[in-house]
Structure formats: structure tokens, C-alpha cells
Amino acid sequence: MKQRCGYVAVLGETNAGKSTLINKLVGQKVSIVSRKIQTTLSRTLGIAIYKNSQIILIDTPGFLHSNTKSAESLSKVAWDAFRETENILFVIDVNKKNFDDSIALLKKIDAAKKVSLVMNKIDLIHKPELLKIAATFSAVRNFEKIFMVSSIDGSGVKDILKYLAEIVPQNDWIYPQDEITDSSFEKYTSEITREHIYHRLHKEIPYRCKIETGSYEDQKDGSIKIVQNIHVKNNAHKVIFLGHDGGKIKAIGEAARKELSDLLERNVHLFLHVLVDEK
Ligand SMILES: Nc1nc2c(ncn2[C@@H]2O[C@H](COP(=O)(O)OP(=O)(O)OP(=O)(O)O)[C@@H](O)[C@H]2O)c(=O)[nH]1
Ligand SMILES: [Mg+2]
Structure with missing residues (x-):
């Protein structure tokens, strides 16, 4: 059988569940998810x-x-990705009270693109509502397909996968079979680590920090040592990160370490440093 391969851009409002959907489609976590807006950067x-x-x-x-x-620079990142392919999944959160922003965004997508509505x-909602919402969006433009899914429990997601598998063109695979990102x-x-910071710190703090993996090193016993630096704006933010007696950063580090061990399928020693970066 000939191989097929192609790109699909996933667009939508912040918090619609785009990253959750992608993780389900891939079958493994490739993109972090949180309740907070603008998680994917x-x-x-x-x-x-x-x-x-x-x-x-x-x-x-x-x-x-x-x-x-x-917000502007993140939008630019999204529009740049959008130009890379004609196939688009446009994701909406059906539980929203108001779809004006999603509709305004949808109107900016040119007619030549092949857009499916997810x-x-x-x-989260009663089924009869779904038909009304589908009709509202269908009045705005033509969709190749309309999917109704829950990216959290996975219902309906397989249909998207099957559909995308059919529409990507005949091409050799670009990535090795076991590559997920x-x-x-x-x-x-x-x-x-950033995901665990989002889960454990509130409001604006997570947005004001930058996390980088400084180094990683295989250990003789098969484990891996990972050192990460969290750059924060000022001392006040550092204090929030550390929490009482360093408890906050310890909890973040422990949760991230556990998840990394699962994902990498090996023991992880994770060291987090909080650094004040006045610039
Ligand atoms: N109940 C429910 N919650 C979902 C579903 N899909 C995603 N969520 C939740 O919605 C929130 C946002 O999910 P993300 O995947 O981070 O959303 P996103 O569209 O990638 O957000 P940005 O990266 O900020 O643009 C998270 O709390 C998810 O757990 C779903 O099908 N059902
Ligand atoms: Mg995201």
C-alpha cells in the first residue's frame, strides 16, 4: 500500500481543547493542556x-x-502555521455561552481552505443543543465535515483520525514511525514542568516565567538527571514559586518528575532552580 502523509493545522479559540484533541489523536501526550487560557505558546x-x-x-x-x-504575537504563530497547509481542523468548545469570537475567527479563514468543524x-452539554450550534456555524461557511467529539474521553475522535488519514495526499512519510512530535x-x-506550574500556581504567575532545560545526563543506573531553570521576573515571583519552606516548588518538581518518569519510561531525577531574571 502506498504511504500517505500530510499536514493538518488545528485552529480555534484559546481553551477550546486543541491540544487535548491532538494528544488523543496521537495517542500520547505531545502538547500540554490546562484550564488556563493561552497554554500553548x-x-x-x-x-x-x-x-x-x-x-x-x-x-x-x-x-x-x-x-x-x-495575544497578538501568539496569534501570529497560529496564522503562520495555518499557511503551511490547506487542511484545517477548526475546534470549538460547545459549552461556551457565546460563539461570537469563534465565528469572527472562522470568517477570517479563506474559502479555499478545506475546513472541518470539530x-x-x-x-458537557445536552445533545439537542449540538444541532443548533452546528447550524449556527454551517451558516458561516461550508465545512468538509462536522465532528462532535469529547477529546477528554475520546468519543468521536477516531472518526477524525480516519477522515484525516484519507485526505492527506500520497507521499512518503516525513517522520520515522515511532516519532510523535x-x-x-x-x-x-x-x-x-510548565504544565505542572500552570496547575499549581494561580493567575498571572505562570505567564511571567520561562522554563528551560539546562542540562540532562544519563546515569549509570539507567536513570536520567534533568536540570531545569525557571526564570522569573522578580523576587516577589520567586517567593510565590518557592512557597512556604520551598513546599510549592517541591510539589511542582515531584509531580513533573513522576510524569516525566512515566513518559520517558525510566527513573528521572529532576532539579528545578528558580532564577530571578530582571531583564
Ligand atoms: N469536559 C471536557 N473538557 C475538555 C475537553 N477537551 C479539553 N478539555 C479541557 O479544556 C481545557 C483546555 O484544554 P487545552 O487542550 O489546553 O485547550 P487549547 O485549545 O489547547 O488551549 P490553548 O493552548 O490555550 O489555545 C483543559 O482543562 C482540558 O482538560 C473535552 O472534550 N471535555
Ligand atoms: Mg493548547
């Missing part, structure tokens, strides 16, 4: 395989209708 690839097709999903930062500089989070080891591992 850079273009991240998730590579899914179905039969003879390799589907390269481009995760993008979600759109946020705000005029701040950071109505996500169907586990194009992220470097450094980025992948620091993203996991």
Missing part, C-alpha cells in the same frame, strides 16, 4: 498514524480576543 507538532497514513498535526496557540502584545466537549528533548521535558 509555540507551534508544536503531533504526529499521528492511522494505517498507511502519517498525519502531522500542527498545534497552535489559541486565539484570544485581546489587544495585548502577547465540536469539542460534547460531554518534532519537539526537542529539552522543549518536551520543560513543557511538562
